[in-house]
Amino acid sequence: MMMDRCVTTLVLYGGQIDNVLGAVEMRDLVLAPKAPLAELLRPVPFVPEQQTVESLLQFFRKRRVDTAVVVDEYGGVAGSVSVEDVAEELFGPLQPHDATEMAELLGPGRYRLSGSLPIHDLTKAFGLRPGRNSVATVGGWVTALLGRIPQEDDVARWRHVTLTVEHMERHRVASVIMTLEGKND
Structure with missing residues:
Protein backbone atom coordinates (compact mmCIF):
# COMPACT_ATOMS: atom_id res chain seq x y z
CA MET A 1 0.00 0.00 0.00
CA MET A 2 1.22 3.48 -0.80
CA MET A 3 0.93 4.93 2.68
CA ASP A 4 3.09 2.16 4.17
CA ARG A 5 6.07 3.71 2.41
CA CYS A 6 5.09 7.38 2.77
CA VAL A 7 4.86 7.68 -1.00
CA THR A 8 3.52 11.07 -2.05
CA THR A 9 4.03 10.81 -5.84
CA LEU A 10 3.67 7.86 -8.21
CA VAL A 11 5.39 7.93 -11.60
CA LEU A 12 3.27 5.99 -14.10
CA TYR A 13 4.45 4.37 -17.31
CA GLY A 14 2.76 2.48 -20.12
CA GLY A 15 4.03 -0.91 -21.22
CA GLN A 16 7.76 -0.28 -20.75
CA ILE A 17 9.47 1.75 -18.06
CA ASP A 18 10.92 4.11 -20.69
CA ASN A 19 7.37 5.14 -21.68
CA VAL A 20 6.66 7.56 -18.81
CA LEU A 21 3.10 8.87 -18.89
CA GLY A 22 3.35 11.32 -15.99
CA ALA A 23 2.93 11.40 -12.23
CA VAL A 24 0.00 11.16 -9.83
CA GLU A 25 0.01 12.82 -6.41
CA MET A 26 -1.16 10.67 -3.49
CA ARG A 27 -3.36 13.48 -2.17
CA ASP A 28 -5.21 13.55 -5.53
CA LEU A 29 -5.86 9.80 -5.27
CA VAL A 30 -7.13 10.24 -1.71
CA LEU A 31 -9.41 13.16 -2.58
CA ALA A 32 -10.76 11.52 -5.76
CA PRO A 33 -10.41 7.74 -5.30
CA LYS A 34 -12.78 6.88 -8.16
CA ALA A 35 -11.38 9.36 -10.69
CA PRO A 36 -9.71 7.85 -13.75
CA LEU A 37 -5.91 8.00 -13.44
CA ALA A 38 -5.74 9.89 -16.75
CA GLU A 39 -7.58 12.80 -15.10
CA LEU A 40 -5.12 12.91 -12.19
CA LEU A 41 -1.98 12.54 -14.31
CA ARG A 42 0.43 15.48 -14.30
CA PRO A 43 3.52 16.06 -16.44
CA VAL A 44 6.76 14.97 -14.79
CA PRO A 45 10.12 16.58 -15.63
CA PHE A 46 13.18 14.60 -16.71
CA VAL A 47 16.74 15.13 -15.46
CA PRO A 48 20.03 13.58 -16.59
CA GLU A 49 21.65 10.91 -14.46
CA GLN A 50 24.81 13.03 -14.24
CA GLN A 51 23.08 16.06 -12.65
CA THR A 52 24.66 17.15 -9.36
CA VAL A 53 22.78 17.28 -6.07
CA GLU A 54 23.20 21.05 -5.88
CA SER A 55 21.80 21.60 -9.37
CA LEU A 56 18.91 19.21 -8.61
CA LEU A 57 18.02 21.31 -5.57
CA GLN A 58 17.96 24.44 -7.76
CA PHE A 59 15.94 22.55 -10.38
CA PHE A 60 13.27 21.54 -7.85
CA ARG A 61 13.06 25.08 -6.45
CA LYS A 62 12.86 26.74 -9.87
CA ARG A 63 10.31 24.30 -11.35
CA ARG A 64 8.33 24.02 -8.08
CA VAL A 65 8.12 20.24 -8.36
CA ASP A 66 9.14 17.55 -5.92
CA THR A 67 9.77 14.57 -8.22
CA ALA A 68 11.66 14.05 -11.48
CA VAL A 69 12.42 11.07 -13.71
CA VAL A 70 16.13 10.32 -14.10
CA VAL A 71 17.34 9.33 -17.58
CA ASP A 72 20.63 7.64 -18.42
CA GLU A 73 23.05 8.60 -21.19
CA TYR A 74 21.07 6.50 -23.69
CA GLY A 75 17.79 8.25 -22.91
CA GLY A 76 16.35 5.34 -20.96
CA VAL A 77 14.70 5.72 -17.58
CA ALA A 78 17.16 5.03 -14.76
CA GLY A 79 14.72 5.81 -11.94
CA SER A 80 13.22 8.78 -10.16
CA VAL A 81 14.49 11.34 -7.69
CA SER A 82 12.60 13.45 -5.17
CA VAL A 83 13.37 16.63 -3.32
CA GLU A 84 13.48 14.46 -0.18
CA ASP A 85 16.23 12.34 -1.78
CA VAL A 86 18.23 15.52 -2.43
CA ALA A 87 17.68 16.79 1.12
CA GLU A 88 18.81 13.46 2.58
CA GLU A 89 21.92 13.50 0.38
CA LEU A 90 22.78 16.99 1.60
CA PHE A 91 21.72 16.76 5.26
CA GLY A 92 21.56 13.06 6.10
CA PRO A 93 18.47 10.97 6.88
CA LEU A 94 15.39 13.08 7.55
CA GLN A 95 13.96 10.42 9.85
CA PRO A 96 15.50 7.36 11.48
CA HIS A 97 15.39 4.21 9.36
CA ASP A 98 13.71 2.32 12.20
CA ALA A 99 10.93 4.90 12.57
CA THR A 100 7.50 3.37 13.05
CA GLU A 101 5.05 3.74 10.22
CA MET A 102 3.22 7.03 10.46
Whole structure:
Protein backbone atom coordinates (compact mmCIF):
# COMPACT_ATOMS: atom_id res chain seq x y z
CA MET A 1 0.00 0.00 0.00
CA MET A 2 1.22 3.48 -0.80
CA MET A 3 0.93 4.93 2.68
CA ASP A 4 3.09 2.16 4.17
CA ARG A 5 6.07 3.71 2.41
CA CYS A 6 5.09 7.38 2.77
CA VAL A 7 4.86 7.68 -1.00
CA THR A 8 3.52 11.07 -2.05
CA THR A 9 4.03 10.81 -5.84
CA LEU A 10 3.67 7.86 -8.21
CA VAL A 11 5.39 7.93 -11.60
CA LEU A 12 3.27 5.99 -14.10
CA TYR A 13 4.45 4.37 -17.31
CA GLY A 14 2.76 2.48 -20.12
CA GLY A 15 4.03 -0.91 -21.22
CA GLN A 16 7.76 -0.28 -20.75
CA ILE A 17 9.47 1.75 -18.06
CA ASP A 18 10.92 4.11 -20.69
CA ASN A 19 7.37 5.14 -21.68
CA VAL A 20 6.66 7.56 -18.81
CA LEU A 21 3.10 8.87 -18.89
CA GLY A 22 3.35 11.32 -15.99
CA ALA A 23 2.93 11.40 -12.23
CA VAL A 24 0.00 11.16 -9.83
CA GLU A 25 0.01 12.82 -6.41
CA MET A 26 -1.16 10.67 -3.49
CA ARG A 27 -3.36 13.48 -2.17
CA ASP A 28 -5.21 13.55 -5.53
CA LEU A 29 -5.86 9.80 -5.27
CA VAL A 30 -7.13 10.24 -1.71
CA LEU A 31 -9.41 13.16 -2.58
CA ALA A 32 -10.76 11.52 -5.76
CA PRO A 33 -10.41 7.74 -5.30
CA LYS A 34 -12.78 6.88 -8.16
CA ALA A 35 -11.38 9.36 -10.69
CA PRO A 36 -9.71 7.85 -13.75
CA LEU A 37 -5.91 8.00 -13.44
CA ALA A 38 -5.74 9.89 -16.75
CA GLU A 39 -7.58 12.80 -15.10
CA LEU A 40 -5.12 12.91 -12.19
CA LEU A 41 -1.98 12.54 -14.31
CA ARG A 42 0.43 15.48 -14.30
CA PRO A 43 3.52 16.06 -16.44
CA VAL A 44 6.76 14.97 -14.79
CA PRO A 45 10.12 16.58 -15.63
CA PHE A 46 13.18 14.60 -16.71
CA VAL A 47 16.74 15.13 -15.46
CA PRO A 48 20.03 13.58 -16.59
CA GLU A 49 21.65 10.91 -14.46
CA GLN A 50 24.81 13.03 -14.24
CA GLN A 51 23.08 16.06 -12.65
CA THR A 52 24.66 17.15 -9.36
CA VAL A 53 22.78 17.28 -6.07
CA GLU A 54 23.20 21.05 -5.88
CA SER A 55 21.80 21.60 -9.37
CA LEU A 56 18.91 19.21 -8.61
CA LEU A 57 18.02 21.31 -5.57
CA GLN A 58 17.96 24.44 -7.76
CA PHE A 59 15.94 22.55 -10.38
CA PHE A 60 13.27 21.54 -7.85
CA ARG A 61 13.06 25.08 -6.45
CA LYS A 62 12.86 26.74 -9.87
CA ARG A 63 10.31 24.30 -11.35
CA ARG A 64 8.33 24.02 -8.08
CA VAL A 65 8.12 20.24 -8.36
CA ASP A 66 9.14 17.55 -5.92
CA THR A 67 9.77 14.57 -8.22
CA ALA A 68 11.66 14.05 -11.48
CA VAL A 69 12.42 11.07 -13.71
CA VAL A 70 16.13 10.32 -14.10
CA VAL A 71 17.34 9.33 -17.58
CA ASP A 72 20.63 7.64 -18.42
CA GLU A 73 23.05 8.60 -21.19
CA TYR A 74 21.07 6.50 -23.69
CA GLY A 75 17.79 8.25 -22.91
CA GLY A 76 16.35 5.34 -20.96
CA VAL A 77 14.70 5.72 -17.58
CA ALA A 78 17.16 5.03 -14.76
CA GLY A 79 14.72 5.81 -11.94
CA SER A 80 13.22 8.78 -10.16
CA VAL A 81 14.49 11.34 -7.69
CA SER A 82 12.60 13.45 -5.17
CA VAL A 83 13.37 16.63 -3.32
CA GLU A 84 13.48 14.46 -0.18
CA ASP A 85 16.23 12.34 -1.78
CA VAL A 86 18.23 15.52 -2.43
CA ALA A 87 17.68 16.79 1.12
CA GLU A 88 18.81 13.46 2.58
CA GLU A 89 21.92 13.50 0.38
CA LEU A 90 22.78 16.99 1.60
CA PHE A 91 21.72 16.76 5.26
CA GLY A 92 21.56 13.06 6.10
CA PRO A 93 18.47 10.97 6.88
CA LEU A 94 15.39 13.08 7.55
CA GLN A 95 13.96 10.42 9.85
CA PRO A 96 15.50 7.36 11.48
CA HIS A 97 15.39 4.21 9.36
CA ASP A 98 13.71 2.32 12.20
CA ALA A 99 10.93 4.90 12.57
CA THR A 100 7.50 3.37 13.05
CA GLU A 101 5.05 3.74 10.22
CA MET A 102 3.22 7.03 10.46
CA ALA A 103 0.15 6.22 8.32
CA GLU A 104 -1.67 3.07 7.31
CA LEU A 105 -4.47 2.72 4.78
CA LEU A 106 -7.35 0.84 6.44
CA GLY A 107 -9.88 1.14 3.64
CA PRO A 108 -11.33 3.71 1.24
CA GLY A 109 -11.08 7.09 2.94
CA ARG A 110 -9.96 5.54 6.25
CA TYR A 111 -6.45 5.74 7.71
CA ARG A 112 -4.63 4.98 10.95
CA LEU A 113 -2.29 7.89 11.71
CA SER A 114 0.44 8.10 14.29
CA GLY A 115 -0.19 10.88 16.78
CA SER A 116 3.37 12.02 16.10
CA LEU A 117 2.78 12.39 12.33
CA PRO A 118 3.95 15.92 11.48
CA ILE A 119 1.18 18.23 10.26
CA HIS A 120 3.45 19.13 7.32
CA ASP A 121 3.40 15.47 6.19
CA LEU A 122 -0.38 15.27 6.65
CA THR A 123 -0.75 18.36 4.47
CA LYS A 124 1.56 16.95 1.82
CA ALA A 125 0.00 13.47 1.70
CA PHE A 126 -3.68 14.41 1.96
CA GLY A 127 -3.90 18.05 0.89
CA LEU A 128 -5.44 18.96 4.26
CA ARG A 129 -4.63 22.35 5.72
CA PRO A 130 -5.68 22.16 9.38
CA GLY A 131 -5.87 25.90 9.93
CA ARG A 132 -3.49 28.19 11.71
CA ASN A 133 -3.19 26.24 14.95
CA SER A 134 0.31 26.33 16.34
CA VAL A 135 0.57 22.54 16.45
CA ALA A 136 3.21 20.33 14.90
CA THR A 137 1.62 16.87 14.99
CA VAL A 138 -1.68 15.07 14.39
CA GLY A 139 -1.92 14.44 18.15
CA GLY A 140 -1.50 18.16 18.80
CA TRP A 141 -4.16 18.94 16.19
CA VAL A 142 -6.67 16.57 17.83
CA THR A 143 -5.88 18.06 21.25
CA ALA A 144 -6.42 21.59 19.88
CA LEU A 145 -9.72 20.61 18.24
CA LEU A 146 -11.01 19.03 21.47
CA GLY A 147 -9.65 21.80 23.70
CA ARG A 148 -8.44 19.28 26.28
CA ILE A 149 -6.25 16.22 26.71
CA PRO A 150 -7.92 13.53 24.60
CA GLN A 151 -9.08 10.13 25.79
CA GLU A 152 -9.40 6.95 23.76
CA ASP A 153 -12.53 6.95 21.54
CA ASP A 154 -12.82 10.76 21.62
CA VAL A 155 -14.00 12.14 18.28
CA ALA A 156 -12.89 15.45 16.78
CA ARG A 157 -14.30 16.84 13.53
CA TRP A 158 -12.87 19.33 11.09
CA ARG A 159 -14.56 20.07 7.77
CA HIS A 160 -14.96 16.67 6.00
CA VAL A 161 -12.52 14.90 8.36
CA THR A 162 -13.40 12.81 11.42
CA LEU A 163 -10.54 12.00 13.81
CA THR A 164 -11.14 9.25 16.38
CA VAL A 165 -8.54 8.78 19.10
CA GLU A 166 -7.63 5.11 18.89
CA HIS A 167 -4.87 4.83 21.47
CA MET A 168 -3.31 7.04 24.16
CA GLU A 169 0.05 6.58 25.88
CA ARG A 170 -0.29 8.45 29.17
CA HIS A 171 -1.21 12.00 28.06
CA ARG A 172 0.02 11.58 24.47
CA VAL A 173 -2.11 10.70 21.44
CA ALA A 174 -0.45 7.55 20.07
CA SER A 175 -2.79 6.79 17.16
CA VAL A 176 -5.83 8.26 15.45
CA ILE A 177 -8.28 6.84 12.93
CA MET A 178 -8.92 9.47 10.26
CA THR A 179 -12.02 9.15 8.10
CA LEU A 180 -12.49 11.40 5.08
CA GLU A 181 -16.26 11.83 4.66
CA GLY A 182 -17.53 11.05 1.19
CA LYS A 183 -14.41 8.96 0.45
CA ASN A 184 -15.58 5.63 1.85
CA ASP A 185 -18.22 4.56 -0.65
